[in-house]
Amino acid sequence: MKIIPLLILLAGPTPIAVPGGEGGIGFDDLLFSDALGRFLVPGGRTGSVFLLDPGTRQLEALGRLSKLPTWQGGHGQSATSADATADMLFVADRTSQRLFAIPVHGGAPAVETALESGPDYVRWVEPTEEVWVTEPEASAIEVFRFQRGARPALVRAGKIAVPDGPESLVIDPAHGRAFTNTWHDRTLAIGLKDRAIGAQWSNGCKGARGLAADLEHGLLFVGCAEGAATVIDTAGKGRVAGKATTGAGVDIVAFAVGARRLYVPSGKAGTLEVFGVDGDGSLRSLRRVPAAMQSHCVAVDERGHVVVCDPRGGRVLFYEDDAAGPAR
Numbered sequence: 553m554k555i556i557p558l559l560i561l562l563a564g565p566t567p568i569a570v571p572g573g574e575g576g577i578g579f580d581d582l583l584f585s586d587a588l589g590r591f592l593v594p595g596g597r598t599g600s601v602f603l604l605d606p607g608t609r610q611l612e613a614l615g616r617l618s619k620l621p622t623w624q625g626g627h628g629q630s631a632t633s634a635d636a637t638a639d640m641l642f643v644a645d646r647t648s649q650r651l652f653a654i655p656v657h658g659g660a661p662a663v664e665t666a667l668e669s670g671p672d673y674v675r676w677v678e679p680t681e682e683v684w685v686t687e688p689e690a691s692a693i694e695v696f697r698f699q700r701g702a703r704p705a706l707v708r709a710g711k712i713a714v715p716d717g718p719e720s721l722v723i724d725p726a727h728g729r730a731f732t733n734t735w736h737d738r739t740l741a742i743g744l745k746d747r748a749i750g751a752q753w754s755n756g757c758k759g760a761r762g763l764a765a766d767l768e769h770g771l772l773f774v775g776c777a778e779g780a781a782t783v784i785d786t787a788g789k790g791r792v793a794g795k796a797t798t799g800a801g802v803d804i805v806a807f808a809v810g811a812r813r814l815y816v817p818s819g820k821a822g823t824l825e826v827f828g829v830d831g832d833g834s835l836r837s838l839r840r841v842p843a844a845m846q847s848h849c850v851a852v853d854e855r856g857h858v859v860v861c862d863p864r865g866g867r868v869l870f871y872e873d874d875a876a877g878p879a880r
Contacts, residue, residue, distance in 0.1 A: 562826060562841050565860065565869035568609055572598035573866025576623035581633035581673060581804065582851035582859055582868075588656065591851055591859050593868060594631040594643060597623055601634045601643050601654075606857040609870060615654045615662070618647035627863070628670075635676040635683075640698070642683045644671035651685060653698060653706055665706040668694055673721040679728065679744055682709060686718045686732065693718055693732070695747065712747045714740065720763035720804075722772075731772055733760035739772060739784055753790035756782040762804035764814070771833050773814050775802040781816045783833040793833025798825045798840070803848035810854050813838070813873070817860050819848035824860055826873070843869060 570577060570593065577596040584591050591604035593611070599619030602611040618630040634643035641654040649670060654662040669690035677684055683696045683706065693712040699705040716734040723730050729750070730742045737760060741751040759777035766773075770787035779802055783794035799821025806815045807829070814827040814835065824847070825840040844862040847869070852858045856873040 562824075562839055562858075562871050562873050564858075564871035565841075565843070566609070566871075567862070567865065567867050568604070568611065568870055569867045570595055570598060570602060570611065571613065572600075572619075575866060576625075576864050577861075577866045578623060578625070578627035578629050578632060579849055579861035579863050579868075580627040582806075582849045582861060583635060584851045584853045584859075585636045587638045588636050591853070591857075592634045592636060592641075593859070593861075594634050596627065596632055597621075597629040599630055601631050601641060604859065604868070606853055606855065606870075614641055614656065615643060615652065617643065617645045617652065620647065623863075623866075633672065633674045635674050637676060637678075642674050642676055642698075644674045644685055646671060651683065651696060651706055653683075653704060660704070663704050663706055665696065665708065668692075668711070672719075675721045675723050675730075677723055677730070677744055678725050684721060684723075684730065686714075686721050688718065688735075691715055691717060693721070693742075710747060712742060712749075714742075714749070719761060722763050722765045724765065724767050726767065731763060731765065733757075733763055733774060736760060739763070739774060741786070751786070751790065753784050753786070754792065755784055756780075756792040756795050761802060764805050764807040766807060766809060766812075766829070768809070771829070773805050773807055773829075775805040775816060777802055779818065779820075781805055781814060781827065781835065783829070783835060785833050794829070794835040796827055796835040796837060798837075799823050801846075801848060804850055806850045806852040806858070808852045808854060808856070808873075811856070811873070813852075815850050815852055815858055817843050817847045817850045819846045822847060824850065824858070824871070841871075
C-alpha cells in the first residue's frame with residue numbers, strides 16, 4: 553500500500569554567511585561527504601572550500617586557491633566543485649585551471665597539477681584511487697591517479713571523450729561505473745576501469761543538468777533546465793519512470809536515500825521543491841518553499857539537513873526536513 557504523508561515540515565531556511573562572500577559568490581556544486589560528516593561548500597572567489605558541520609552550522613575553511621575581490625556573475629571563479637576522503641580534499645580551481653589535493657587535517661602541504669581544460673565537477677573514485685574531473689569545453693573527463701606515500705602526487709592517467717557533455721558526475725563504486733549527462737537529452741554510464749561509455753538512456757529533458765542517484769534501486773534523477781526533474785530506471789531498460797515539473801532554471805538536484813526524497817531548487821523561480829519518490833520511480837510533490845533567486849545548487853544528508861546555495865547573497869540556506877531524518 554502506498555502511504556502518502558499529509559504534511560512535510562521543512563524548517564528554515566537559516567542563512568549561513570560564507571566568510572569573504574559579501575557581494576556574491578559563484579556557487580556551483582554542493583556535496584555532503586559521508587567520509588567527513590560535513591557538507592562541502594566550494595567558496596568560489598573566496599579561495600577556500602568550506603566544511604559545514606550540520607550539527608553546529610559552523611564553517612571551516614580549507615585551502616588557499618585563487619582569491620578574487622568581486623563576483624563577476626555565473627560560477628567561473630576559483631573553487632566551484634570538490635570531493636573528499638577521510639583525510640584528503642580534492643578541488644579544482646577554475647581560475648588557475650589546476651587540480652589540488654589538500655590534506656583535511658593539515659600538516660602536509662597540498663599537491664597540485666595542471667588541467668588540460670576548464671574544470672566543472674570533481675569526484676573521487678575509490679575503487680581505482682582516481683580523481684575524475686569533467687571538462688565541458690573539451691567534451692571530456694580528465695582522469696588522475698592519486699599517488700599516496702612520502703611524496704603524494706596527482707598523476708594524469710587518461711581522458712574520456714564525452715560528446716555533447718559531460719554535465720554532472722555520479723560515481724557508483726559498488727557496480728564499477730559512473731554516470732553523466734549530455735547537455736541535452738541523454739544520460740550515459742561509463743565503466744570505472746575500462747573508462748568506456750556503455751549504456752545510454754534518453755532522460756526526458758530538453759536541457760539535462762544535475763544528476764543524483766538511488767544506487768541500490770538503480771534509479772537516476774536528472775534535473776532539466778527547462779523546469780523539471782525526471783527519473784531513469786536503469787534496471788528497467790532505461791525507461792523514464794517518473795517526471796515532474798517545477799520552476800524553471802533547474803540545475804543540481806539531491807536525493808536522500810533513507811527518506812526517498814528528491815530536492816530540486818529552481819534558480820529562476822527562487823524556490824526549493826521536495827518530491828517523494830515511490831517504489832516505481834514516480835515523483836509526487838510534497839512541498840515547495842522559498843529559496844533565493846539563482847539558487848541552483850543543493851545537497852542533503854541522511855538526517856534531514858538540506859543546504860541550498862544563494863549566490864547573490866554570498867551564503868548558503870540551511871533547512872531541516874523534520875519528516876525526513878531521525879531526531880536531532
